[in-house]
Amino acid sequence: xxxxxxxxxxxxxxxxxxxxxxxxxxxxxxxxxxxxxxxxxxxxxxxxxxxxxxxxxxxxxxxxxxxxxxxxxxxxxxxxxxxxxxxxxxxxxxxxxx
Amino acid sequence: xxxxxxxxxxxxxxxxxxxxxxxxxxxxxxxxxxxxxxxxxxxxxxxxxxxxxxxxxxxxxxxxxxxxxxxxxxxxxxxxxxxxxxxxxxxxxxxxxxxxxxxxxxxxxxxxxxxxxxxxxxxxxxxxxxxxxxxxxxxxxxxxxxxxxxxxxxxxxxxxxxxxxxxxxxxxxxxxxxxxxxxxxxxxxxxxxxxxxxxxxxxxxxxxxxxxxxxxxxxxxxxxxxxxxxxxxxxxxxxxxxxxxxxxxxxxxxxxxxxxxxxxxxxxxxxxxxxxxxxxxxxxxxxxxxxxxxxxxxxxxxxxxxxxxxxxxxxxxxxxxxxxxxxxxxxxxxxxxxxxxxxxxxxxxxxxxxxxxxxxxxxxxxxxxxx
Numbered sequence: 032x033x034x035x036x037x038x039x040x041x042x043x044x045x046x047x048x049x050x051x052x053x054x055x056x057x058x059x060x061x062x063x064x065x066x067x068x069x070x071x072x073x074x075x076x077x078x079x080x081x082x083x084x085x086x087x088x089x090x091x092x093x094x095x096x097x098x099x100x101x102x103x104x105x106x107x108x109x110x111x112x113x114x115x116x117x118x119x120x121x122x123x124x125x126x127x128x129x
Numbered sequence: 130x131x132x133x134x135x136x137x138x139x140x141x142x143x144x145x146x147x148x149x150x151x152x153x154x155x156x157x158x159x160x161x162x163x164x165x166x167x168x169x170x171x172x173x174x175x176x177x178x179x180x181x182x183x184x185x186x187x188x189x190x191x192x193x194x195x196x197x198x199x200x201x202x203x204x205x206x207x208x209x210x211x212x213x214x215x216x217x218x219x220x221x222x223x224x225x226x227x228x229x230x231x232x233x234x235x236x237x238x239x240x241x242x243x244x245x246x247x248x249x250x251x252x253x254x255x256x257x258x259x260x261x262x263x264x265x266x267x268x269x270x271x272x273x274x275x276x277x278x279x280x281x282x283x284x285x286x287x288x289x290x291x292x293x294x295x296x297x298x299x300x301x302x303x304x305x306x307x308x309x310x311x312x313x314x315x316x317x318x319x320x321x322x323x324x325x326x327x328x329x330x331x332x333x334x335x336x337x338x339x340x341x342x343x344x345x346x347x348x349x350x351x352x353x354x355x356x357x358x359x360x361x362x363x364x365x366x367x368x369x370x371x372x373x374x375x376x377x378x379x380x381x382x383x384x385x386x387x388x389x390x391x392x393x394x395x396x397x398x399x400x401x402x403x404x405x406x407x408x409x410x411x412x413x414x415x416x417x418x419x420x421x422x423x424x425x426x427x428x429x430x431x432x433x434x435x436x437x438x439x440x441x442x443x444x445x446x447x448x449x450x451x452x453x454x455x456x457x458x459x460x461x462x463x464x465x466x467x468x469x470x471x472x473x474x475x476x477x478x479x480x481x482x483x484x485x486x487x488x489x490x491x492x493x494x495x496x497x498x499x500x
Contacts, residue, residue, distance in 0.1 A: 040164060040189060044205060074205045078189040082209060090188045124188045 033064055034119035041079070041122070045072040050119060059114045061093060062105040079122060094121040133455045134199065134497040135463055136180065137471055138167035141489035143182055145200040148484075152461055152475040155484045161203060162194065169450055169493040170200075171237050176244035177497050181263055183234035183249070191233055193249075195263050206263035210234070210251055213270035219253065220282040229253045229273065236450060236493075238293035248319075250290035254281065254307040256319060269319040272305060277324060277341045284308035284344050284363075291449055292348045296355045304358065304373065309344035312360065314373050325373030329362060347449045349391045351398035359401050359428070361391040361449070366403055368428045379428025384415050390452035394477060395460040399427040402454075402462060402478060404447040412467075413444035421464070423478050437481035438472065445470070450493035457498055465491025 035051040042048070053067045062085070069076045076082060079091050085105070087093065093100045096110045096118050112118035135146040142160025161167075165184045173179040178199045184192040191210065194203045210231045218226035232252040240246035249257040249266060255273045257266040272290075281288060292306035301318040304325075311326040324341050334342040344363035351357065360367040360376065365386050367376040380386035385405045394400035401424045407415045414420060419438045422431040445468035455461035462478050465471045469488035474481045 038188075040186065044189075044192065074192075077191065077208055083211070088188065088190060127187075 032116045033059060033067070033113065034116055035064065035068055036119045036121045037075075038122060038124040040124065041075060044078065045074050047072070052116075058106075059109050060106050061100060061103065061109065061120075064109065064120055065105075090125040090127055092123045092125050094123055095119070131457055132499045133457065133461060134172070134177075134499060135453075135471065135473070135484065136170035136172065136200070136493075136495040136497070137465055137485075137488065137491060138170050138182070138450075138493035139465075139469070139489040139491050140166055143167040143170050143184075143200075144485070144488060146471065146484050150457055152455075152457075152473055157485055158200065160489075161200070165192075166233075167492065168234060169236050169495070171239055171495045172199075172497045173239040173244040173247070174241045175239070177499055179239070179244045179262075181237045181239060181247055183237055185233040191231070193234065193237075193263050207259065207265050210249070210255075210257055210266050211268070212255060212273065213268040217273070218279055219288060220280055222283065226279065229255070231255075232287060235289045235291045236293055238295060241295060241297045248293050248295070248303075250293050250305065252287045252289040253283070254288045254290040254310065256290055256293070256305055258319070271315070271320050272313060272322045275313070275322050275324070277310070280341060281307065281310040282342065292345070294348060294350050294358075296350070297352060298355050302355075302372075304348055304350070306345040306348050306360075308346065309363075310341045311343040312345050312348060312358075312373055325369070326376070327374065328369075328376030329360075329367065330365065330378075331363065333363070346389045347391045349393050349401070351393040354398040357398060357427070359391050359393060361388050361403055363387065363409060366391065366428060379424070381424070381429035381431055383422055383431050384420075384433075388447075389449040390447055390464065392452045392454055392462070394462075395454045395456040396458065397425070397460075400425050400477070401428060402452065403431075404452070404464065406446060412446040417441055417443050419443040419445065419466075421462070421474075421478055421481075434474075434478045434481070436479065437474075443468075448492055451491050453494050453496040455496045455498045461496065463494050463496055465494045467491065 131150040137144040142163040144159030168183040170182040180196040182194040216229040221227035236250040238248040245262045294304040296302040313322045347361045349359045358369040366380045368379045421434040445466035452464040462474045467490040
């Protein structure tokens with residue numbers, strides 16, 4: 032079970048309270064987690080990644096285990112702590128203005 | 130008794146202001162979608178309880194919201210705006226070709242007759258239509274695909290399609306305006322378009338009389354006299370008496386002819402409202418005095434409307450989509466400012482009072498007149 036934490040605005044948009052838990056088939060990567068998230072919550076399509084090219088939106092960041100994974104390859108495996116559910120995968124709105 | 134519902138989009142959420150026909154006491158609902166930019170909220174003339182809102186954010190992109198109960202509850206609908214076919218290019222600020230890239234929806238224009246049909250004007254300039262209540266959007270590519278498209282350039286605020294006028298008296302006739310390309314007309318429901326900018330004069334472009342390249346800020350039309358259009362251009366207030374085929378300047382005695390919004394009285398097609406702004410580099414009213422100007426002669430001759438508006442130390446702007454009129458008798462006029470005030474006049478502009486004073490910067494104001 033993968034745990035995902037969303038920023039407040041996206042929790043509101045998707046009517047999510049607290050963390051999201053996802054079952055991810057196959058390798059657990061940023062791409063597979065985000066695919067599963069968007070499949071469960073279609074309203075999030077386009078809010079985290081560009082709809083057309085799948086790239087992270089410029090002012091969205093991905094963190095896990097105190098590391099910034101935003102620039103890692105989307106098909107790289109996520110840390111074992113995320114795969115096991117010990118640590119959440121964090122989707123964060125970048126600190127910028129307001 | 131009739132009532133009015135004022136739909137306000139701001140930099141940090143949407144607000145719904147309601148009053149009875151006297152328009153003296155107001156109930157304020159909001160912020161809806163707090164923290165998000167709400168470029169525009171507009172109701173369907175065919176079903177006034179159906180509202181559409183453009184919600185966007187620099188972080189999370191575009192969302193379209195729909196309410197079916199007059200703004201009490203909302204649900205996200207479709208927000209996929211994919212240009213039809215190859216994206217193509219327009220001119221970038223430095224003159225180089227730049228791919229068309231969707232940024233946001235500036236304006237939503239519901240169909241007068243079908244509550245499921247709504248048009249969206251987007252940045253980079255394109256026109257989209259939904260026929261299923263906003264669930265799915267298809268581009269009407271004839272506009273962006275006009276032969277002049279590759280020469281269009283963004284204005285300072287981006288290359289936005291900000292005005293959509295549907296002429297209910299003439300099926301298939303539509304007008305749009307793009308900053309900074311100009312005004313366009315379709316006579317076949319949006320399949321094909323032609324620029325309608327003859328008579329415009331813009332000093333800021335290489336050929337002041339060019340077919341396209343004019344920074345049109347806003348168009349307005351009275352539905353009972355659809356051949357007459359009014360335009361607030363970057364500079365100049367213009368009028369066309371032939372559905373845009375030609376334009377003449379009607380700035381007349383305005384203190385400055387720069388501004389953003391323009392609107393027409395609900396019952397008097399020759400009564401027009403503008404808000405003069407000092408200049409393109411000073412986006413505030415001349416002398417710090419916020420004045421709506423009204424012409425009762427279809428332009429040229431303008432009178433300042435000041436009663437109830439701040440006449441000193443006022444340095445707000447009024448953006449292009451932030452003025453609207455109701456259809457009560459007498460006509461109500463409304464506008465919002467970048468300082469967060471929404472002003473209302475229940476007597477066609479003679480006197481004004483703020484409905485709210487301290488909202489986030491107002492991006493858009495629309496009004497519904499309800500039975």
